[in-house]
Amino acid sequence: MGYNHPPAMLPLHRPAPPRPAHGARALIGCVATVVLAAGTAAANGGGAAPQQAEADDDLDAAWQEALGLRPTEGAVAAEGAREDASDAFDAEPAFQPDGRGAAWHWDFELSGRQLGRAGLDDANGDVERRTYGIDLSVTDRRGRSGWRFDYGFDAHQYRFSGATGLLPGTDAPVESLVTHRFDAIYRGVLGGGWSGTALVGFDIGMETGADIGDALTWRALALAGRDVREDLAIQVGVFAFDRLEDDPFVVPAIGFDWRIDAATRLAIYGPRARFSYRYDDDAEFFVRAAYRNDQFRLDDSGPNPEGTFSDAAFSVVAGMRFDAGIGEGVLATARLEVYAGAIVDRELEFRIGDVEVGSSDVSSGVVFGLNYTFGL
Secondary structure, three states, rough: OOOOOOOOOOOOOOOOOOOOOOOOHHHHHHHHHHHHHHHHHHHHHOOHHHHHHHHHHHHHHHHHHHHHOOOOOHHHHHHHHHHHHHOOOOOOOOOOOOOOOOOOOEEEEEEEEEEEEEEEEEOOOOEEEHHHHEEEEEEOOOOEEEEEEEEEEEEEEEEEOOOOOOEEOOOOOOOOOEEEEEEEEEEEEEEEOEEEEEEEEEEEEEEEOOOOHHHHHEEEEEEEEEEEOOOOEEEEEEEEEOOOOOOOOOOEEEEEEOOOOOOOOEEEEEEEEEEEEEEEOEEEEEEEEEEEEEEEOOOOOOOOOOEEEEEEEEEEEEEEEEOOOOOOOHHHHOOEEEEEEEEEEEEEEEEEEOOOEEEEOOOOEEEEEEEEEOOO
């Protein structure tokens, strides 16, 4: 049985250490350091003033910073900012330090996702899907414990073609659907090296004109996590969720966050897995696999009156995520993510109560999209 809009399992994060110098740059840096040290020793041996020795030390430090052998003051500040934010809620925090000084941080996300046209395996016709979304979140950044509140809205456009065998009497069983998502998350310190996360959320997935009360489902999550090694954190707990035409379902929630090295990370949380490699200070490559089951209540005037429609899919995508900050204002913390991949397993299902009235597997197809996030 699948998850219904599972939340991120909020893996714990530790800041990556400064990148080591490489190749010729390291060699040049070492030579420069030796030359400077020799000059300093000669000056001291000849009775140079203490002020001259201090100046030489400053020059030595400046050379090392310029050649990448020593972190700059800005890099040290950035690492400190990341460490301060390591207990925040972001599963994938911004690469650049967040300079907003307010206790509560607002973030806004625009997203678009396209599932390419694919044939129906058990019925005539094919289907294409587009989703456009906005998400607004506010997070308490004042300490190791605090709240986060999320609201998300998605508009889904389905384009069926020749789908005469999916539901009787129609070749376009659904067209435009919407989803509203509400989440309240609290994270705190449990003691003994453990942290705790609790989430309560509500989804309203519906066709225009459907009854909102009949479209409402809930989600609840309780997690405990801790670092078991310097490079490995685990989380364990339970996830419960409601379904439109079935009883609520409860499953274990298990995840881990393995920082393989300074640039490489693997995280698995619930029905999602993500491998990432940071190839630059402000950019990374990632591969992500995820399962999701979108459920919608239909209106009373369509081919499946007051019934439900579900679209369950497992996808694997690869993409890039990088800083897109502009200036020092609202857009300074902006991030852009682009990705493409494949839907490797997908099923569409129509039901009335506990009776299935139409369903079909969907052939494998392409998926691509982008997410743009910035702070307010």
